Amino acid sequence: MSAITLTGVDLRYPDGTAGLSGIDLDVRDGEFVALVGPSGSGKTTLLRTVAGFLAPTVGLVRLGDEVVADGTRAVPPDKRGLGMVFQQHAIWPHRSVGRNVAYPLEVAKVPRARRAERVADVLDLVGLPGLAKRDPATLSGGQRQRVALARALVAQPRALLLDEALSALDEPLRDRLRLELRTLTRAQNLTVVHVTHDRAEALALADRVVVLDGGRIQQVGTPEELVQRPRSAFVAKFLSDANLLPGTVSDHGFSSADGGVHVGRDRLADMSSGTGILAVLPSDIEVTSTDSAGTTQGIVMSSLFGREASDVVVSCRGAEFRCAVRGTRPVVGDRVRLTIRRALFYPAPTKADVPAPSAAALAGSRR
Numbered sequence: 001m002s003a004i005t006l007t008g009v010d011l012r013y014p015d016g017t018a019g020l021s022g023i024d025l026d027v028r029d030g031e032f033v034a035l036v037g038p039s040g041s042g043k044t045t046l047l048r049t050v051a052g053f054l055a056p057t058v059g060l061v062r063l064g065d066e067v068v069a070d071g072t073r074a075v076p077p078d079k080r081g082l083g084m085v086f087q088q089h090a091i092w093p094h095r096s097v098g099r100n101v102a103y104p105l106e107v108a109k110v111p112r113a114r115r116a117e118r119v120a121d122v123l124d125l126v127g128l129p130g131l132a133k134r135d136p137a138t139l140s141g142g143q144r145q146r147v148a149l150a151r152a153l154v155a156q157p158r159a160l161l162l163d164e165a166l167s168a169l170d171e172p173l174r175d176r177l178r179l180e181l182r183t184l185t186r187a188q189n190l191t192v193v194h195v196t197h198d199r200a201e202a203l204a205l206a207d208r209v210v211v212l213d214g215g216r217i218q219q220v221g222t223p224e225e226l227v228q229r230p231r232s233a234f235v236a237k238f239l240s241d242a243n244l245l246p247g248t249v250s251d252h253g254f255s256s257a258d259g260g261v262h263v264g265r266d267r268l269a270d271m272s273s274g275t276g277i278l279a280v281l282p283s284d285i286e287v288t289s290t291d292s293a294g295t296t297q298g299i300v301m302s303s304l305f306g307r308e309a310s311d312v313v314v315s316c317r318g319a320e321f322r323c324a325v326r327g328t329r330p331v332v333g334d335r336v337r338l339t340i341r342r343a344l345f346y347p348a349p350t351k352a353d354v355p356a357p358s359a360a361a362l363a364g365s366r367r
């Protein structure tokens with residue numbers, strides 16, 4: 001049985017804004033699921049609907065086999081048995097670390113001795129052993145976030161909900177906490193729903209990633225599936241910075257709408273044809289130098305160093321291509337040749353297709 005199930009969930013805010021539309025999602029027991037999407041796509045709304053701070057207008061929310069919201073009634077957040085951690089660690093300054101962490105157990109009327117034992121255990125778990133008596137004001141930001149995590153875990157929640165829980169931390173602390181969080185949740189077999197702006201973080205941590213746009217799920221899949229087989233041009237752009245070109249695929253291959261770019265049929269990942277959008281991942285473009293002015297195909301407009309690959313933008317036949325270049329990094333102004341090794345083609349949606357993502361999201365999701 002799934003730990004968290006949303007079935008046909010719509011949520012409309014009182015002012016009429018559609019927060020969520022047609023959400024169907026199963027989060028399996030022990031699974032780590034990340035929610036990503038552009039600003040305003042519904043990530044927080046979805047998390048708060050699971051938590052119980054928001055109630056769906058229509059649809060069902062289940063935790064295990066218990067229906068906690070059905071469009072007419074909703075179980076309040078404190079009766080759902082969930083742990084939550086937010087970006088801004090809500091640690092009470094007048095309580096010691098131990099009493100902060102113990103709060104959910106006090107509410108549940110757990111006897112004092114058992115509380116102390118459990119608090120000590122969970123502080124160990126989050127890497128703060130022996131700090132129960134400390135004043136939270138004497139802790140670093142990372143330590144305070146660990147306290148928030150300890151408080152979320154202390155009552156052995158049936159799932160952990162994280163809302164940008166690591167986003168306020170600086171690197172490299174965030175990196176370390178990210179790793180520890182994954183190790184800890186795996187060891188405890190915890191079910192986790194994690195909202196993040198950070199695509200790399202979502203892909204690195206999650207068993208499955210949910211991509212949202214306009215309050216709708218655009219794709220759910222493992223990181224590998226989403227990167228290698230994005231279901232739409234929007235997902236390819238949002239997760240992998242794909243270059244998008246409108247155009248047509250015929251027996252000869254793809255031709256861009258302005259006629260400037262042609263990609264042979266053998267380079268297209270599937271056999272769809274017609275008009276639509278070509279998506280080319282930066283890692284699927286080969287950039288080679290050319291010294292003869294006559295053979296120049298593009299000019300390097302920007303070139304940023306990257307650990308794995310440099311992030312290079314090339315202006316070519318009226319379009320700009322973002323390319324991931326391994327090896328020698330070209331410099332701005334270099335003349336280069338581009339070779340598209342592989343591209344994905346998405347035929348234009350017909351009326352029968354699911355609603356397409358907003359044009360604004362398609363244009364503006366690069367970050």
Ligand SMILES: Nc1ncnc2c1ncn2[C@@H]1O[C@H](COP(=O)(O)OP(=O)(O)OP(=O)(O)O)[C@@H](O)[C@H]1O
Nearest residue numbers: 013015017018019038039040041042043044045046
């Ligand atoms: N209280 C509210 N009243 C009306 N509309 C709201 C309210 N809260 C959020 N919305 C709207 O609901 C939609 C989804 O918002 P939500 O905060 O869930 O997005 P998000 O993906 O978490 O965004 P961000 O990444 O910016 O935090 C947006 O259109 C937003 O403007």
